[in-house]
Amino acid sequence: MDILIYAILSLTFMALIFGAILGYAAKRFKVEGNPIVDQINELLPQTQCGQCGHPGCRPYAEAIANQTDPINLCPPGGDTTIKALADLLDVDALPLDAEAGVDSIRKIAYIREDECIGCTKCIQACPVDAILGAAKQMHTVIVNECTGCDLCVEPCPVDCIDMLPVAVTKQSWHWQKPDHLIATDRQPKLSALGEDAA
Amino acid sequence: MMNSISSPHLHGGNRSQKIMLLVIAAAMPGLLTQLYWFGYGTLLNLMWAIVLGLLLEAGVLLLRQRPLGFFLTDGSVIVTALLLALALPPMAPWWLVSTATLFAVVFAKHLYGGLGNNPFNPAMAGYAICLIAFPASMTIWTSPYAYLDLADQWLWFWTEQGQLDAITQATPLDAIKHLQGNTVDEMWAANPDIVAYGDAMFWVNIAYLIGGIAMLLLKLFTWHAPVAMLASLAAMAVLFGAGEPDLYASAGNHLFLGATMLGAFFIITDPVSSATSRQGKLIFGAGIGILIYVIRTWGNYPDAVAFAVLLMNLAAPLIDQYTRPKAYGQQP
Amino acid sequence: MSQLFDFPGGVHPPANKQISKPGQIFELPLPEQLLIPLAQHIGAPAEPTVKAGDLVNKGQLIAKAKGSTSAHIHAPTSGTISNIDAYPIAHASGLKETCIALQADGKDTWHTAITQADPSMLDIQQIDQRIAAAGIIGMGGAGFPSSAKLATKKPIQTLIINGVECEPYITADDTLMQLESQAIIKGACLLLRLLPTAKCILVIEDNKPQAIAAMREAAEHSAIEVVVIPTKYPSGGEKQLIQNITGKQVPKGGIPADLGVLCLNVATVKAIYDAVYLGRPSIDRITTVTGNGVKQPGNYRILVGTSVDFLLSHCQADTSASQVVLGGPMMGFQLPDLQVPLIKTSNCLIVPDAQELPASNSPMACIRCGQCELACPAQLLPQQLYWLAKADAFDKIEQYNLMDCIECGACAYVCPSQIPLVQHYRYAKGKLRQQALESRQAEHAKLRFEAREQRLIDEQQAKEDRRKARAAAAAAAQAAKRSAKQDSDDPVAAAQARIAAKKQAANAPAKSKQNTVEQIAKPSHKDLKTAAAIARTKLKKAQKALTEAQASDHQDSAKLQATVQDLTTRSEAAAQALAHFESQLGVDPEAIKQAQVSWAKANAQVRKLTKSAPDETADAEQQEEYQQALMSAQQNLAKAQTHLHSLKHPTKEPSQ
Incomplete structure (x- = not known):
């Protein structure tokens, strides 16, 4: 019984000490400003189009950083930007929000x-x-x-x-991703069936 | 925009199926030698593993909604089944082979995404799971010459009924591991049956070596991994055997007993689960050689190819990360 | 040459070189029309110096190089320029680019300026000039302008002349070496004069014994060494060739000149000979037509701009079985259109029969067999690149040196799963280039956006400052006035106010008068407008002065009042004159403005309605209602439009 009490006491004591250290560190080494906004802003396409509902890219970056807006509101950036943002913020990549617009050619x-x-x-x-x-x-x-x-x-x-x-030129043209499936890939028809079943 | 096909418009006519068939062909000398010395057990293992493997593959492909027509021809299941059958003891009953096959095909291969995506060698994963779960059944090896005839083997395979004591014995690696106070030489002298066993294993290993060299000449893989593995295994044996040669197996023993050659040329050369670059393959092979020696000498199991391979499979992505070759023009 | 070095990787595809009977050049009849693209080379497209309808002679300059990395383009035959427009070009994309269309007159008359020369009489600058004037570009396929290449400032120790021709099927260079060995050697000797520190090596693969014999014989008493290398694809790639000969690798991101090496194709050297000795520009080349689909395969001398279709129909090719490939089977591309012109770099046309170059079987999963890695001459990890390209992991794929891939196709050639590896790489490369461009643009847009934001803030600030300053001044003036009143009339302030008021009153009528005079003398619309505006302003000012004077109970206020009255009448007169003039003119700016506003309103209405169209689920009544509203809005818009138009373009001429 004593051992149990000692264990609880010592663990509590250690928890308090470490908590104090962490609390102090959080205050002492607090990072001024919010560099994450800059990082997010770097990833946005800077069209300043406002399709996300913000007046420009930086305000949207701030909204993402404050977690008031999801990362999928940027049609000009498209999936690439969403993926990059998801990587940066370590969140799941979402499909582009259809209300914000569609990702289209430049x-x-x-x-x-x-x-x-x-x-x-x-x-x-x-x-x-x-x-x-x-x-x-x-x-x-x-x-x-x-x-x-x-x-x-x-x-x-x-x-x-x-x-x-924007017209495609010899310089801007590039090969498409090979569209044929690998023979072992899930075939489209089958997958549609599978979704119905599910 | 029209859908044109990118160059090259010529193809060398190399097919995955061809590679698989060549691997199977290269394993034939080893299979025949093994049958010659240890009886029909391996043959039954092989048949059952192939039949069950194909059925399991078909089932999983159906569940994963993949095309069925394709798997029958790619040959990868047959190679897995073959390697399993060769590695399992000849006296393995049907359920042991089934467990190993199930684990190899369903768990080690398809749950990781199927052909080309498995991080572990499927055959070795199936083998290892049986070795852990059924250690007793996994160590019943027949004596050379003293094996059952086909009918008795068939009966044993399905029912596990028959006279076993007369035909089974400890393997040489097992005997060396449990010297019971003797030196290695004393053990050899005291057990002529184990010497005979060792001779049989030697020929089996030679047969695999021949098949392996044939594949090397056909450029199915590079020399790096097998040579690194054999060299490091031999080097370990020489290094640690130098002090007390009486208590450790010699380099020759390590190279030509157990599943060494099978592992060196048929298991670790599996491209899917090994390291990619040439330098990486050297490290990969050397790591396996060292691990085989370590587990054989100081571990619980008399043979160690499966565990060594699986451990190095785990390390392969890391090896790849650090052995990226310098691209053309990228000077250090 | 004491030692040859090998290069890593490589494959040995079947050569199939005998199909096109190397060692013989076939002549082609003169085509009726030639289409000469302006961008045959790497770099900026040339600029046309002719226009539609011009008559040109063979060899005459028709487009001028633009910038340092560019090449001149000459008329391949004599005739009339019929058009300069966008036509489909020989490119995998099937895109259109600007071409000069030349209608041949059939006479094939050489331009008079084309003269032969004895190079021993020419100095180095003159040789350089003749090469640059001929518009020669790398004829092995890359199309880099040769004069730009030769202009390198770096010391060149080794000049490699590339007669390797490692791609299967092609025999154009082989044929050229067999038949024109003397010209090639003479061209190479010229280059050695330009590069005095270099030794010259001519490299041929060992599967062309006749070419080797011919070149050896021609090179016997020259400083040029003929080196034979073992056959292995892609030994003719510039980087691979350099490694093969020197044992050194061109540094990443560098050019061969960094190693003191310069590579030129044999056909390019022959073109240099033509340019310097004969004065002939680069207007033709040898093209191999081969494949089992051709009845008369062989090496044809073609004029730049000849259409593929013309050449193939002359060779009796059957293009129905399979798509025609331009270039070799390893690196060429399928032509989307056979009407495209051949250019200076088109070395081969393959017309395969149905079995010859089969479309690959459906690719299987990569089993990481590593065959591709063994075949890769650039020492890359093709399978890793494939995984990354498939997953669109573009950042990572760059770290795996995708950009060093030379797209030789060796990996895809050996792939047992028959994965279209090269296409994956090309896709990823295109995406990488696109991303780089986009991030540059984004960075630029960000800068501009920030600059604009800053400017707006500054403007706002400045406005604010001005407003404050005005408020402060007004307050001060008020205070001063109040204190002046309290001090019972400050004579100075009163005097100042008086003077100012007087001045204004005196000036305003004078100017107004002046304007009126002018208006009579030269009553243009604009002047009338200005006069009216000025009169209005002056009137306002005078009125202000008057009110001020009245407020301060000044004695001059009566006088000022008179002035204001006078000004009012004048201003009214000016306005009337303007209105009169405008009514004569028939253009009423006020009306136009109004019409424009009403048009914009109607337009906005239509747009709004179009946007808020009821969906299909809406009932018939709503639909009809909407339709009616839309129709009436559209009618309004049309009315506004016609009204606006009639206002803007009056039929009546102003009577003056």
Whole structure:
């Protein structure tokens, strides 16, 4: 019986001591700022498109860091970004949130210049200053700077901005992943059957 | 975009099935020698292991919703069954073979994702589980010459009925392990039957060596792992036998008794579960050689190939990590 | 050559070189149309110097090199430029790129500027110039501009001339060496003049005895050594060849010149001979047409820009059985389209019959057999790369040196599971390049975004500061005024106010008058507008001065009042003049603005409706209601549009 009491007492005592050490360390070595936000921000595609519901990539990074938003709200980043975020934060990768939009091919804004009335609304909307123009003057998009974020389309009162997919060139083209299955892979038809059964 | 096929448009005509068939062919001398010395038991083991292995594979593939037509031809189950049958004692009853096969095919292979994904050598995993679970049954070896005829063996295989005492005996490695105060030479002198056993094992090992060299010449694998294993085993035997040669088995004993050659050329060369690079294979083989010696000499089991292989299987990913070869132009 | 070094890996595929009867060159009739791509080489595409309709002669420059890594392009025959446009090119993707279309006139007249020269009379700069002017690029397949390669500043000790031709089927270089050995040796001697510190080695694989004999004979009294190496694919790869000859490996990320080595293909050396001795630019080449699907296989002399279809129909090829491969069977690609042009680097066309180059069986699982590792000449771990590429683990695959893969196909050739390894690598490489580009773009976008945010914050801050400063000034003025009142009239302040008011009152009518005069003299729309605006402003200012003066009970207030009245009438007159002018003109900016606003409103309405379309589950009544609303909105929009258009483009001309 004594032994039991001694064991409990000594373990409690040790727990208190280590707890105190840990508590002190947490205060003493507290990391100022929140570098995780920077790390998350590095992984985001920086289109500043706001499709996640935040005004830009960094606010979304902050929201992820504060765990107020899931990691799957970034359509331009797509699955690659989700995977990278999941790796960084050690959480499960989620499928892209359909409400936030769909992961699609890269697009770039083009202004149909003869229809532009020079209202400057798109200039104000562009997060990366990629639209050139002045009041009552025709505007145009600096193609190399456009991130394809889509934010200029909505404000245009005359609807003269098109989002056009970036053309594939010999340089940007690459081979597709071989699509045929390995003979021992689960065959699509069978898997559909399996899901029905389940 | 059209779906064009990437180069190369030529293929060497090498197929996995061909490799499997060659491995099976290379094991034939060993199988025949083993049958010659130790009777029909191995043959029954082999038949039963193949039949059961194929059935189990088919069952698991159905459960995993994989195509069935494919597995019958890939030959990997047959190789696993063959290795199991060769490794199991000739007097193994049906349930022992069944347990080993079940564990090899279902647990060691398919639960890890099937062909190409198993971290452990399936045959050795099946063997090891039996060695742990049924140590008594796993050590019944017949004396050379004194084996049962086919009918009696058949009866024994299914019912375990028959006169065993006359035909079973301790293996040489077992005898060396339990010297009971004698020196190795005294043991040999006192037990002519064990000497005869040793001779038989020698020829079996030679047969596997021949099959192994044939596979080496056919470039089914590189020399690295087998040579490293045999060399390290021999080196351990010389090193530790030097002080007290009377109490330790010699290098020759280690190389030509037990499952050494079977292990060196048929087990550790299994590409799926071994290290990848040439340097890695050297380390992998050497580790197995050392572990075989350690377990044989100081462990509980008289032979140790299965455990040594499984332990090094565990280490293979780590070895791969640290033995990545330098790519072209990447100077140190 | 005392010693040959081996290189790791390699395979021995069946050579099948006899099909194309090496040692004979067949001539082709002149095609009617040639399509000459502007980007045949690595680097920036050339810039056309001709336009549609121009007449050109054979060998005339039609596109100029752009930048240092680029090459000139010349007309392969005489004729008319019919078009410069995007056409499908010989590329695995089947994409279109800009090509110059040349309609041959059938005369094949050489350009007059093409002259022969005696190289012994030329100095090094002149030789360099002739090479650069000929637009020569590496004809072994890579297409690197030769003059850029020769311009290296690094000391070259070894010049390797690559006559290895290790790929199966191809015999173009073999044939060239058998028939043009003298020209090749002369070209090599020229190169030795350019690279005075180098020794020259010409390397041939031992399966081409006739080429070896011909080259040995031609090289007998020269400084060029002919070295024979054992047949093994891919011994003709630049890096493998260098290792084979020198025993050294080109450092990762480096070029052969880092080792003091320069490699050129035999066909390139022949082109250099043509350029320097004959003055001829690179406009043709030898192409092997082979495979069991061809009735007349052989090595054909083709003009750059000849269509694959033209060549194959001349060789009586049956392309129905299987896809045509451009290049060798190990590294070539299947042509998506046979109308594409052949270019300076097209060395081989294979038309296989149904059994010859079979599509691989369905791949099996990788059993990690390690055959690929033994075959890999770049000392990579192909199976690890395969696992990683399959799992899209791009960060990791880079650590496994995927980018050092030369895509030779040896691994896939030996793979017992017949996995399309090279395609996995190409996919992963493409993804890696794409990711690198995207991360560069993201970094750039981030910088711009941050700069913009900072700018907005700064602007906000500046506005705030100005507002505060104004408020402070106003407060100070108020305080001053209050104190002035308390001190019962500060004469100075009052005097100042007076002077200011007077000045304004005096100036405003003068200017307004001036403008009115101008307006009469030259009543342009813009001037009228400006005049009206100025008159309005002046009026406002005067009014302000008046109120101030009245507030301070000034004696001049009566005078000021008169001025203001005068200004008011003038301003009104200006406005009227403007309105009159505009009504004459037929353009009413106010109306346009209004029309634009109403158009935008109608447009927004339509968009909103389109977005909120009821789904299919909605009942018929809702559907109909929605349809009606949409229709009326669309009608509104159309009306607004026509109205806007009629306002913007009046039919009536202003009468002046």
